Amino acid sequence: MTTDRRNFLKAFSVSLAGAPFLLGQVRPSLGPYQVLTDLEAETIIALCEQLIPEDEFGGATDAGVVYFFDKQLGPRGHYPDQLDYYRAELSVLNTSCEEQLGLRFAALKQVDQLSYLKTLEGGEVAHASWTSAMQRRFFRTLLDHTMQAYYGDPRHGGNKDYLSHFMMKI
Amino acid sequence: MSAKDKHVDVVVVGAGAGGGVVAKELATNGFQVALLERGRWVRYGVGSNDEMTSMRGPMKRSMGPDLEKNPRVRIEGEGADMKSYPMNGYSSHIASCVGSGTVSYGAMAWRFMEEDFKMESTYGKVEGSTLADWPISYDDLEPYYEKAEWEIGVSGDGDENPFSPPRRKGYPMPAFEQNDDGKVLAEACKRLGLNPFSIPMARNSVPYNGRPGCIRNRTCAGYACPVSAKNGTHNTVIPKAIASGNCDLRVGCQVVEVMVDDDGHARGVRYFDAENVERIQTADIVVVASSATETARLLLNSKSKKFPDGAGNNNDWVGRNLQGHAYTGANGFFPDEVHRFSGPGATLAICDYNHHNPGIIGGGLLANEFYKLPYQFSKMRPPKAARWGLEHKKFQRENFRKFAQVLGPIQEMPNFHSRVIAYEGKKDFWGSPVVGLSGSRHPLDRKHCKFLAEKAEEILKEAGATTTWQNVGGRGQGSGVHQVGTCRMGDDPSISVTNRYGQVHDIDNLFVADGSTFPTNAGFNPSLTILAVGYWIGEYMVNKYS
Numbered sequence: 001m002t003t004d005r006r007n008f009l010k011a012f013s014v015s016l017a018g019a020p021f022l023l024g025q026v027r028p029s030l031g032p033y034q035v036l037t038d039l040e041a042e043t044i045i046a047l048c049e050q051l052i053p054e055d056e057f058g059g060a061t062d063a064g065v066v067y068f069f070d071k072q073l074g075p076r077g078h079y080p081d082q083l084d085y086y087r088a089e090l091s092v093l094n095t096s097c098e099e100q101l102g103l104r105f106a107a108l109k110q111v112d113q114l115s116y117l118k119t120l121e122g123g124e125v126a127h128a129s130w131t132s133a134m135q136r137r138f139f140r141t142l143l144d145h146t147m148q149a150y151y152g153d154p155r156h157g158g159n160k161d162y163l164s165h166f167m168m169k170i
Numbered sequence: 171m172s173a174k175d176k177h178v179d180v181v182v183v184g185a186g187a188g189g190g191v192v193a194k195e196l197a198t199n200g201f202q203v204a205l206l207e208r209g210r211w212v213r214y215g216v217g218s219n220d221e222m223t224s225m226r227g228p229m230k231r232s233m234g235p236d237l238e239k240n241p242r243v244r245i246e247g248e249g250a251d252m253k254s255y256p257m258n259g260y261s262s263h264i265a266s267c268v269g270s271g272t273v274s275y276g277a278m279a280w281r282f283m284e285e286d287f288k289m290e291s292t293y294g295k296v297e298g299s300t301l302a303d304w305p306i307s308y309d310d311l312e313p314y315y316e317k318a319e320w321e322i323g324v325s326g327d328g329d330e331n332p333f334s335p336p337r338r339k340g341y342p343m344p345a346f347e348q349n350d351d352g353k354v355l356a357e358a359c360k361r362l363g364l365n366p367f368s369i370p371m372a373r374n375s376v377p378y379n380g381r382p383g384c385i386r387n388r389t390c391a392g393y394a395c396p397v398s399a400k401n402g403t404h405n406t407v408i409p410k411a412i413a414s415g416n417c418d419l420r421v422g423c424q425v426v427e428v429m430v431d432d433d434g435h436a437r438g439v440r441y442f443d444a445e446n447v448e449r450i451q452t453a454d455i456v457v458v459a460s461s462a463t464e465t466a467r468l469l470l471n472s473k474s475k476k477f478p479d480g481a482g483n484n485n486d487w488v489g490r491n492l493q494g495h496a497y498t499g500a501n502g503f504f505p506d507e508v509h510r511f512s513g514p515g516a517t518l519a520i521c522d523y524n525h526h527n528p529g530i531i532g533g534g535l536l537a538n539e540f541y542k543l544p545y546q547f548s549k550m551r552p553p554k555a556a557r558w559g560l561e562h563k564k565f566q567r568e569n570f571r572k573f574a575q576v577l578g579p580i581q582e583m584p585n586f587h588s589r590v591i592a593y594e595g596k597k598d599f600w601g602s603p604v605v606g607l608s609g610s611r612h613p614l615d616r617k618h619c620k621f622l623a624e625k626a627e628e629i630l631k632e633a634g635a636t637t638t639w640q641n642v643g644g645r646g647q648g649s650g651v652h653q654v655g656t657c658r659m660g661d662d663p664s665i666s667v668t669n670r671y672g673q674v675h676d677i678d679n680l681f682v683a684d685g686s687t688f689p690t691n692a693g694f695n696p697s698l699t700i701l702a703v704g705y706w707i708g709e710y711m712v713n714k715y716s
Contacts, residue, residue: 051558057567078222078229114559143558144228151544152222156229167567168544170511 035083036066039104043090044069047107050117052148057167060150060158068149068158078156079145089138093120096127128156172440172448178202178418180711181439181453183425185209185466186270187583187700188684188707189459191318194410195708197417199716205411206423206441209266211233212273212404214395219389219396221543225265225274226392227653232255233274233394235266239409241597245591245608254595254606262494262607262649264461268421271324271461271651272402274698275538276391276516277372279324280694281315281702284308284335285525286532286581289690295533299583299612300491301531302689305661305670308335311702314709319370320700323378323401326370333365333521343375346384349482350509351574352379352518358633359520366602369519369537372401372698379406390514391540398443403701405705420444426602428456428680430474435685436481436680442600455715459684459704463590463649466656466686467605469667469674470592471713480592482657482674487667489590491655493691495579496611498619498643499536500627501550502635506698515541523625524693532581534622534693536629539575547573552637574635578624580619581693582648590656611648619644654697672707683707 033041038084073083094104097116097124108116119125121139123132149158151165159165182193183205193205212233223232225509228236228643236665243254265274285292287304295301309384316339318324325343328334345368347355351549359366373395374383384399398405411417422444429437429450438452458465465487470480480488509515527533542550548566550573556562593606623640630638663675674680685691685700 052563053560054561055563057563059563074346146558147545147548148222148228151548153220155220156222166572167563169567170544170570 033066033070036070039094040087040090040124041066041070042106043094043104047117047142048146048149050113051143052150058163060146062160063150063158063163064160065146065158067150068152068156071157072145082141085141089134092127092130093138096125096130099127156159172450173519175204175449175451177452178204179453179707179715180204180455180457181206181451182457182459182683183439184270184458184460184464184684185268185403185408185419186264186461186684187272188704189401190269190272190408191701191704192457192459192681192683192708193417194407194706195712196413197414199711199712201416201715203411203417204453205408205419206439206451207268207419207421208423208424209268209270209541210421211271212267214394214396219393221389221545224389224392226546231260231265231268233265235263237263238481240604241596241598242605242607243593243596245593245606248445254593257607262463262651262653264651264653267404267597268408268419269402270398270405272372272398272656273394274392275372275402275651275697276514277400277697278516278537278695279319279322279326279372279698280535280692281335281337282308282692282694282699283333283521283524284305284691286692286694287311287690289532292525296531296583296612296614298585299614300586301583302658302660305450305691306688306706307665308461311699311706312336312338312704314702315698318685322372322403322406322701323374324370324372324698325375327368331365332366333524341370341452343378346371346373346375346517347514349512349517349538354508354633355367355574355576355629357517358629359518362629362632364520364522364629366518366520369516374399374401381405382433383385386513388511388513388541389543391516395644406502423602425460425468426471426600428458428468428472428654430477430481430677430680432475434474434476434677436677450499455679455681455711456625457681457683459682461684462653462656462686463605463607465682465684466492466590467592467603469682470590471602475678481680482667482677484676487658487665489656490586490588491584491658491689492588492590492607492609492647492653493582493584493655493688494648494650494652495534495691495693495695496615496619496644497532497577497643498580498623498626499539499575499577499636499696500572500623500630500640501552501575502630502633502638503552503569503628504572504574504633504635508574509513509571511539511541511571512540515539521651523622527621530621531583532693533618534578534580536576536578536622536626537575542573542575544570552639574630574633576629578622578626579652579693579695580615580622580644582691583614584655584690585612586611588647607647607649609647611644611646615648616642616644652685652691654688654691654696655684659687660689671710681707681711
């Protein structure tokens with residue numbers, strides 16, 4: 001994905017992201033996604049880019065990892081039964097970010113995103129009803145699917161143009 | 171009313187290793203055989219070259235089975251305390267297709283050692299274990315190993331392994347060369363006084379049986395071979411059985427019951443065909459070869475007047491002694507690249523730790539491992555190394571070719587409580603009680619795993635790996651794709667399910683012909699032994715009923 005496209009996406013997400021909250025419900029996506037809302041997609045993009053960041057090779061965003069999630073959590077994907085789980089967990093995650101840092105995850109500074117994820121990995125985010133075990137489970141699930149998305153076959157939605165295989169010279 | 175098929179001499183349930191061989195032995199000797207397989211032929215193009223949907227991948231597997239139609243449960247506790255939990259993923263499911271595990275396997279083609287057939291005589295009784303001798307010896311099975319090696323096709327060098335049991339004849343194809351990490355590890359083994367050799371493989375090192383030689387694909391274990399150079403029942407004995415004109419292979423057929431009449435004779439099977447029509451296939455002889463979990467479930471679900479708790483289960487031994495292999499070993503990173511991905515990865519083994527090691531009952535082989543592709547490799551990290559972020563990514567690309575694994579299957583100590591039950595509380599798509607798995611491994615397995623993992627790490631260090639760590643197995647329940655033991659063969663009907671020919675005690679026209687019959691599972695991948703047992707049982711049936 002080019003920088004232009006990423007900025008466009010970012011702007012696109014920011015402009016729409018508040019809407020579902022204002023309406024008090026999750027709306028069907030207006031973006032290029034099949035099942036994810038724009039807020040969910042924006043959150044996944046930001047989370048995954050921290051898990052596999054861009055360096056001299058493209059990161060999760062460039063590899064289109066979000067499209068893996070959108071496809072695999074959809075009705076014809078491999079993990080349709082986990083869509084509701086992701087919905088719930090992403091929502092709690094954003095709520096906890098807003099409570100503690102005043103912004104949803106994707107709007108946080110990079111450094112804050114990184115330290116939030118480390119806290120999540122350890123199950124130490126302070127948020128009523130989101131237990132440590134739930135946090136660690138969500139982190140593990142997200143990490144595993146991100147690796148599948150970035151390193152798996154492009155037919156599953158991620159690893160655009162075999163980006164990761166190019167990086168690994170295979 | 172169920173639709174009735176034309177009566178046949180023999181119906182075989184399951185076209186895997188055991189069932190494929192038995193069907194061929196019978197069909198080529200003039201018996202009319204119906205071979206029922208719940209899966210279908212594998213089509214190479216359907217996701218088979220895809221790490222995610224391979225049989226080692228995290229997604230829905232291209233060779234099945236369909237998990238929604240085939241749920242399983244984990245059982246904790248007994249009697250009133252019994253609780254069940256749904257099992258996610260491929261909990262001890264084997265590839266559901268024509269050829270089954272012999273399509274997807276890594277194709278290591280081991281003969282068990284002489285000691286493996288007489289574990290109790292060699293090591294004595296083991297507390298908490300049902301460790302036993304087989305009713306047959308290595309010598310009994312040797313000609314059938316040979317037949318399996320020549321008919322299925324195995325590449326190897328019969329003289330290279332000093333611990334190899336005696337053999338009358340060599341392998342039909344030369345051994346595979348060592349790959350890059352195999353060479354490095356072989357030298358290390360020699361320096362340590364060990365005896366490395368090339369793994370015997372059911373894969374063509376040269377063209378054989380009308381099919382080409384191996385192209386060194388790196389997607390091998392867990393995948394179908396794109397050029398059919400990997401040998402299983404699907405490309406050897408099953409086509410031969412069909413070509414005889416006497417074997418009717420029917421795919422997509424789920425058998426739900428072995429019908430046993432009031433006199434205690436098997437009359438055939440009830441099944442649902444590919445269009446989900448309920449049918450009855452009557453036969454003079456019924457052979458069940460559906461793998462240790464599904465064979466046990468089918469017998470347990472086959473209740474009759476004389477066998478109210480399931481066919482052959484009047485002594486409560488069906489489903490017991492479920493075993494697999496506790497995999498154990500070590501991982502290592504080298505300063506320099508140790509491989510170039512000339513597939514499939516596993517080439518080198520040692521059998522120094524199979525038997526006759528002080529304090530160890532059984533033991534296991536050690537081998538270098540099939541290659542880890544990018545996703546699996548993302549999990550291969552030393553303890554405390556970064557699992558994500560910039561550090562993860564850099565590690566991933568810089569160390570991909572500097573990694574080697576030395577692993578082996580520990581011979582598990584069978585126990586009565588590790589078992590398959592037919593769980594009435596949950597039904598599959600066809601309305602049958604599902605496989606419930608309960609129990610756990612014997613505590614000695616963990617000890618044996620630690621022993622073998624230490625040896626594996628020693629080899630990696632000697633080979634020059636600078637970062638090594640052990641991956642010690644042995645917890646949980648033994649089963650997996652190496653599942654055996656649930657209908658063990660024995661001379662005493664009170665403590666076994668079948669006789670030495672796989673014939674169920676008290677139901678003389680019902681046979682079991684797969685790994686279920688194994689009393690013990692050795693420290694070796696079991697496929698060649700399942701094939702050999704298939705030939706052993708098949709020949710007995712041909713002689714008895716001709």
